[in-house]
Amino acid sequence: MSPPPMPVDTSLLPALRADLLAKPRQLFIGGEFVSAVSGETFEVTDPATGAVIGHAASADAADIDLAVKAASRCFESGKWSNMAPAQRARIMLRLADLIEANASRIALTETLDNGMPLMMAFFGGGMGAAEALRYFAGWCTKLNGETFTPSNPGEWHAYTVREPVGVVGAIVPWNFPFVMAVAKLGASLAAGCTVVLKPAEQTPLSAVILAELVAEAGFPEGTINICTGFGKTAGAALVAHPLVDKISFTGSTVTGKSIVHACADSLKRVTLELGGKSPVIIFADADLAKAIPGAAMGIFGNAGQVCAAGSRLFVHESVRDEVLEGISNMARGLVVGNGMDPRTQMGPLVSDVQFARVTGYLESALAEGAQVLVGGGKLDVEGGEGGNFLAPTVLTETRAGMKAVEEEIFGPVLCTMTFGDDDLEAVAAAANDTQYGLSSAIWTNNMSNGLKLAKRLKAGMVRINGGMGGPDPAMPLGGFKQSGWGRENGRQGVEAFTEIKSVTINL
Structure with a gap:
């Protein structure tokens, strides 16, 4: 086509x-x-x-x-x-x-x-x-x-x-x-x-x-x-x-x-x-054909330079491997380049200052025990010599308390964590364990669980089975806590x- x-x-x-x-x-x-x-x-x-x-x-x-x-x-x-x-x-x-x-x-x-x-x-x-x-x-x-x-x-x-x-x-x-x-x-x-x-x-x-x-x-x-x-x-x-x-x-x-x-x-x-440090929560019963690209573009869209970027992924352990493999494959397949090229899907970071900021968070995460599943480095791009191009990055072995998990990175860096059951109180507590409360995303085919969790999330915006797309001007935009x-x-x-x-x- x-x-x-x-x-x-x-x-x-x-x-x-x-x-x-x-x-x-x-x-x-x-x-x-x-x-x-x-x-x-x-x-x-x-x-x-x-x-x-x-x-x-x-x-x-x-x-x-x-x-x-x-x-x-x-x-x-x-x-x-x-x-x-x-x-x-x-x-x-x-x-x-x-x-x-x-x-x-x-x-x-x-x-x-x-x-x-x-x-x-x-x-x-x-x-x-x-x-x-x-x-x-x-x-x-x-x-x-x-x-x-x-x-x-x-x-x-x-x-x-x-x-x-x-x-x-x-x-x-x-x-x-x-x-x-x-x-x-x-x-x-x-x-x-x-x-x-x-x-x-x-x-x-x-x-x-x-x-x-x-x-x-x-x-x-x-x-x-x-x-x-x-x-x-x-x-x-x-x-x-x-x-x-x-x-x-x-x-x-x-x-x-x-x-x-x-x-x-x-x-x-x-x-x-x-700012935001928005959680994306994928349950075992989610439609992964939609959840995986939704989670991937929720952090890689606009090179992660989005206040509502889904930068913390919580995925049920039973589908963890499939989800991480899917997101990683999308990261590898994204065309990163000069925005003027019609093939480009992700452009550069906005400045060398921002590039240094994002890579500083990556260095901090690795020093604290995180692992790079995909990405993690600068990219050489045709037609983008001298540009601030960073590979879409997925981190594993991240946990609460890490600087990269606690603070807003504002780049294409996804911190991933797992949960083992559908205890909504525990899932909400993990998702809410942040100074921010701007946005959130839930992926599940159980609408009862989705709506119950939406009630428990301390965020100004909750999206269920809808990724992290741009705001509609008719919908209020803003956050809880320090968002x-x-x-x-x-x-x-x-x-x-x-x-x-x-x-x-x-x-």
């Missing part, structure tokens, strides 16, 4: 490369593209080759101040916050159409910048972002309050209203840069907020395309502002700015904790979607950008 036709217009690539190298990407503040006040830029590299592919403006506190003030002026003027909800929805839908029309350029940029396979960048990035934005646009006309009957003496009319929280500082990670940026924008815009977006310094380029499309869609000036730069300068300034009313952050738990400390004095509203605060997506994700006001009238 021949492969499906490539949906991405790769003929755009030469012109895109030339344009990226011709001029640095600028900041987008108050509806205009501007250089950083300092004039500083930074290099952007292709993780598949290590080559410099462009430069981006390096925002600092002065630029963040201009962006936040532009967002604040727009919000206080009511040009966006008081716009008729249906009109806000129309502008958001126009942006979604522009994203879809530019999905090839977005995908090519995302693959150059992040390294992910081109098909993932197209469907999960550009097209996924367009659909997410359409979903959030629908909420513009559906936010509402409630009416109440107070028990006070007399006759009363009492009700609540939801109002936008104000200026939002949105900080997104490098693993799915474009779709995560659009999702944060979508929820905050639907609520009536204005936004300053800070993309990750490793992957700033697709956010600049987003800025171009925002300018074309017709948003009021200052509704959306985009500042590329580093976390320690631009990100810290955004978190600390007194005119920012809410921070929405996706990234590491360590950085999330620092944001909480920085927001303590001002009591800014904070939503955090942080974050609050929820993104769904009604809860939009309402997180609102404040509730109670109004009582003595009739």
Whole structure:
């Protein structure tokens, strides 16, 4: 059977490369593209080759101040916050159409910048972002309050209203840069907020395309502002700015904790979607033809650089050998390479820093007694000389207490453990033995056991017989314990950008 036709217009690539190298990407503040006040830029590299592919403006506190003030002026003027909800929805839908029309350029940029396979960048990035934005646009006309009957003496009319929280500082990670940026924008815009977006310094380029499309869609000036730069300068300034009313952050738990400390004095509203060490539990009665590829791609997809990656496998001892053999065979068979190659199924790690981090965890695991069943080393890839390619890796003899089992690796490394019976309490206790609680996966044909275990797992998301696929924008996304605060997506994700006001009238 021949492969499906490539949906991405790769003929755009030469012109895109030339344009990226011709001029640095600028900041987008108050509806205009501007250089950083300092004039500083930074290099952007292709993780598949290590080559410099462009430069981006390096925002600092002065630029963040201009962006936040532009967002604040727009919000206080009511040009966006008081716009008729249906009109806000129309502008958001126009942006979604522009994203879809530019999905090839977005995908090519995302693959150059992040390294992910081109098909993932197209469907999960550009097209996924367009659909997410359409979903959030629908909420513009559906936010509402409630009416109440107070028990006070007399006759009363009492009700609540939801109002936008104000200026939002949105900080997104490098693993799915474009779709995560659009999702944060979508929820905050639907609520009536204005936004300053800070993309990750490793992957700033697709956010600049987003800025171009925002300018074309017709948003009021200052509704959306985009500042590329580093976390320690631009990100810290955004978190600390007194005119920012809410921070929405996706990234590491360590950085999330620092944001909480920085927001303590001002009591800014904070939503955090942080790390995970998600368990995958395969029972003896599971459909292994589905469980094995589900578990494999739950950790090897996007080179394991996924917050909800299924990085801890618990498999019943009666099917252990078959499961590990199946996952190992998939690991050996995965085509690892440059994301621009249509054959590629897994790309590189995003940077040499991330590569060193992941291999450091592997060295630690081996020192503590783990064994490598497959993978474990750097790969030489055709067309990827100088890239950060790591072989998909399966570890055995891992146990609770090991650094590689306790901490988030954020790479294609699977830690495997077994259990001997169907004692749900024991299985849940092992799965819950982590500081995280973001996601989980259960594979079983016994739905009674599956639902009982789902109730016992301390995780914000539980998938039964469904792998570890990407989130649906209608389903709340977030975690228990140190996996974050609050929820993104769904009604809860939009309402997180609102404040509730109670109004009582003595009739």
